[in-house]
Amino acid sequence: MARPVAIRVLGWLAVLALLAGLGMAFGYAPREAIQGNVQRIMYVHVPAVLTAYLAFGLVLVGSIGYLASSRAGWDRLAASAAELGVLFTGITIASGSIWGKPTWGTWWTWDARLTSTAILFLVYVGYLLLRGLVDEPERRGRFAAVVGIVGAANIPIVHFSVKWWRALHQPSTILGPEPSPIAAPIAAALLVNWVAFTLLFAYLLARRIEIARLEEAAMGGVLRAR
Amino acid sequence: MTGYARRVGIVLWKDLLVERRSKESLNALFFFGLLLLFLFQFSLGSDRARLESALPGMLWLGFVLAGLLGLGRSFLAERENDCWEGLVLTAGDKSAIYLGKLAANVCVMGAVELVILLLFGLFFDVDLGRAAAGLAIILPLGTLGLAAVGTLFAAVTAQVRARELLFPVLLLPVQVPVLLATVSATQVALAGQPLGDAAPWLRLLAGADLVYLVIGILTFEFVLEG
Amino acid sequence: MIAAAGLRKAFGPVLVLDEVSLDVPAGQCLALLGPNGAGKTTLLRVLATVTRPSAGSLRIDGVDALCDPDAARLRIGMVAHGSYVYEDLTAVENLRFWGAMAGLDTSPERLRERLQAVELDTVADDRARTFSSGMKRRLALARVTLGRPRVLLLDEPFTGLDRRAQKWLDEFLLAFKAGGGAVVLATHGFTSALAVADRAIILSGGRLVLDRPAAGLGRDELHRLYDDLIEAPPVGRP
Numbered sequence: 001m002a003r004p005v006a007i008r009v010l011g012w013l014a015v016l017a018l019l020a021g022l023g024m025a026f027g028y029a030p031r032e033a034i035q036g037n038v039q040r041i042m043y044v045h046v047p048a049v050l051t052a053y054l055a056f057g058l059v060l061v062g063s064i065g066y067l068a069s070s071r072a073g074w075d076r077l078a079a080s081a082a083e084l085g086v087l088f089t090g091i092t093i094a095s096g097s098i099w100g101k102p103t104w105g106t107w108w109t110w111d112a113r114l115t116s117t118a119i120l121f122l123v124y125v126g127y128l129l130l131r132g133l134v135d136e137p138e139r140r141g142r143f144a145a146v147v148g149i150v151g152a153a154n155i156p157i158v159h160f161s162v163k164w165w166r167a168l169h170q171p172s173t174i175l176g177p178e179p180s181p182i183a184a185p186i187a188a189a190l191l192v193n194w195v196a197f198t199l200l201f202a203y204l205l206a207r208r209i210e211i212a213r214l215e216e217a218a219m220g221g222v223l224r225a226r
Numbered sequence: 227m228t229g230y231a232r233r234v235g236i237v238l239w240k241d242l243l244v245e246r247r248s249k250e251s252l253n254a255l256f257f258f259g260l261l262l263l264f265l266f267q268f269s270l271g272s273d274r275a276r277l278e279s280a281l282p283g284m285l286w287l288g289f290v291l292a293g294l295l296g297l298g299r300s301f302l303a304e305r306e307n308d309c310w311e312g313l314v315l316t317a318g319d320k321s322a323i324y325l326g327k328l329a330a331n332v333c334v335m336g337a338v339e340l341v342i343l344l345l346f347g348l349f350f351d352v353d354l355g356r357a358a359a360g361l362a363i364i365l366p367l368g369t370l371g372l373a374a375v376g377t378l379f380a381a382v383t384a385q386v387r388a389r390e391l392l393f394p395v396l397l398l399p400v401q402v403p404v405l406l407a408t409v410s411a412t413q414v415a416l417a418g419q420p421l422g423d424a425a426p427w428l429r430l431l432a433g434a435d436l437v438y439l440v441i442g443i444l445t446f447e448f449v450l451e452g
Numbered sequence: 453m454i455a456a457a458g459l460r461k462a463f464g465p466v467l468v469l470d471e472v473s474l475d476v477p478a479g480q481c482l483a484l485l486g487p488n489g490a491g492k493t494t495l496l497r498v499l500a501t502v503t504r505p506s507a508g509s510l511r512i513d514g515v516d517a518l519c520d521p522d523a524a525r526l527r528i529g530m531v532a533h534g535s536y537v538y539e540d541l542t543a544v545e546n547l548r549f550w551g552a553m554a555g556l557d558t559s560p561e562r563l564r565e566r567l568q569a570v571e572l573d574t575v576a577d578d579r580a581r582t583f584s585s586g587m588k589r590r591l592a593l594a595r596v597t598l599g600r601p602r603v604l605l606l607d608e609p610f611t612g613l614d615r616r617a618q619k620w621l622d623e624f625l626l627a628f629k630a631g632g633g634a635v636v637l638a639t640h641g642f643t644s645a646l647a648v649a650d651r652a653i654i655l656s657g658g659r660l661v662l663d664r665p666a667a668g669l670g671r672d673e674l675h676r677l678y679d680d681l682i683e684a685p686p687v688g689r690p
Contacts, residue, residue, distance in 0.1 A: 119399050135464060136464055143449065146448060147396060157403045157433070165410065
């Protein structure tokens with residue numbers, strides 16, 4: 001388990017990276033010609049969705065790990081990652097919505113990424129709902145793991161089906177960086193922000209897992225699994 | 227007959243027998259289909275063009291809602307007299323129970339879908355003949371995808387509080403991409419286009435079905451012994 | 453035949469079984485007594501491998517039930533409250549289902565023979581929904597003896613049975629013991645279980661508070677023991 005010092009260092013690194021990312025998003029990256037400054041929200045929107053995918057990937061890892069070993073640590077990983085995944089998915093949707101309103105006049109566009117993200121949001125909210133309804137820790141971990149695995153397997157299926165559906169029906173602009181070649185400053189700003197988000201995620205994850213561990217200990221001891 | 231196949235067979239036999247005797251699901255689903263028919267007629271009946279373009283979506287909406295009702299009740303018989311416990315105590319690979327239940331669900335859902343389809347064809351004067359070959363492939367693929375996850379989640383939620391609420395919350399988001407594919411493919415079939423046009427959708431469906439089936443087989447024992 | 457040591461079972465923070473050990477040799481019957489909430493049903497479920505214990509060991513007929521639950525299950529017959537009866541199926545169909553699930557011979561002759569043994573052959577083709585609880589219990593016994601279990605675990609088998617059925621069950625269990633099987637019987641009822649039991653244990657608050665031969669254990673004696681030994685709620689509950 002990561003030591004408290006290491007976690008705190010991670011936290012500060014995340015703050016620094018976020019500040020750097022903010023600076024780059026506003027200072028370094030160019031102002032978009034047509035959309036104006038609102039396009040800069042992309043530097044939140046894209047890293048957020050990438051981080052959400054990372055989170056859901058970890059949910060898959062934790063779920064499989066728990067089913068295979070019955071060790072509570074894996075379940076804590078899955079649960080904490082799912083919560084953060086829902087958070088970052090929420091950020092993705094909100095930022096996409098905010099981007100869309102001044103740009104296309106509507107709060108919601110059935111853009112491929114937004115649609116996929118919304119579906120994932122619902123899947124993992126369901127995951128958290130399930131966890132909330134089961135009291136016994138071993139059962140909760142198992143049921144959640146099964147749902148987590150289905151949710152993760154669903155991600156590529158969602159990606160392809162939504163992409164093809166979009167290609168068929170509405171060829172309007174997608175929210176996101178322009179197709180290659182991406183200008184260097186934009187790519188750099190995106191990269192820095194992405195790293196910042198990942199660091200933030202890692203910090204929050206470590207903290208959340210720690211809290212989960214303390215909760216379990218307070219509840220009368222972690223069950224020694226067989 | 228190997229033990230595994232025998233157990234799959236006997237679960238299928240038992241479920242179909244119980245279904246035929248109690249007639250609970252079949253009746254409810256049948257009348258539900260009729261109700262949908264009337265609703266769609268009232269809202270869309272006057273405009274032929276709108277009706278035709280909405281038909282694939284309407285059909286699958288009907289199938290999914292009927293499926294929700296039927297699937298959610300998959301393990302209801304097991305709650306009486308501790309039969310669930312009896313299933314836990316059977317020796318051997320528990321996935322046989324999953325496959326047996328899945329097969330029974332597909333049979334029941336398939337029967338209901340066929341009836342709804344024929345009714346729709348009759349009352350909305352739709353040429354099903356030219357679409358028959360395509361539908362014969364699309365319907366089973368779509369139903370299998372719905373039932374594969376539905377049976378698994380039904381087993382999870384059967385043991386959880388607020389089952390009726392949680393089951394659709396868990397199942398529907400996962401089904402969205404499958405629905406995208408089935409509705410798109412059905413559109414192609416009903417429009418009389420060659421089935422090859424829907425090939426990518428069918429491939430996606432087949433892939434999704436395979437993934438869900440494998441997950442169901444591998445994880446069912448963890449749900450049963452939860 | 454049944455060897456359990458140090459069984460513990462916790463549901464979250466609540467400890468329902470606390471260091472329970474017991475031994476039932478072949479041909480013997482153990483009566484499991486105790487007030488409601490003492491953990492009798494949980495103990496039975498652990499012995500039946502329905503529930504995994506949080507700690508401890510369990511051997512059934514030489515098989516490590518925790519490492520290889522499936523092998524243990526082949527040797528166990530469990531008759532719980534629920535009796536595992538599908539209400540919409542007939543007696544024969546119920547037997548056929550459970551028999552096939554256990555990989556046993558389910559030829560019509562075999563099924564009818566079993567139903568005869570429990571005196572249900574006259575209602576073999578009636579839906580189980582029409583059965584009394586005593587009949588469902590007998591159907592459950594037909595189910596568990598379709599195979600040849602070495603261990604029978606029964607949870608309150610005498611409740612809801614009339615005199616005649618109780619006597620029938622007594623004889624059934626005696627015959628089972630004579631055949632070399634082991635029985636664990638959880639019950640409230642004092643005298644009915646004691647007729648067949650060789651040994652009695654009392655569970656209270658998840659702990660074993662008594663373990664002695666059943667001989668000489670009369671109604672009054674048991675009442676006194678219950679009064680003396682009944683404890684506070686299980687460990688862990690506020």
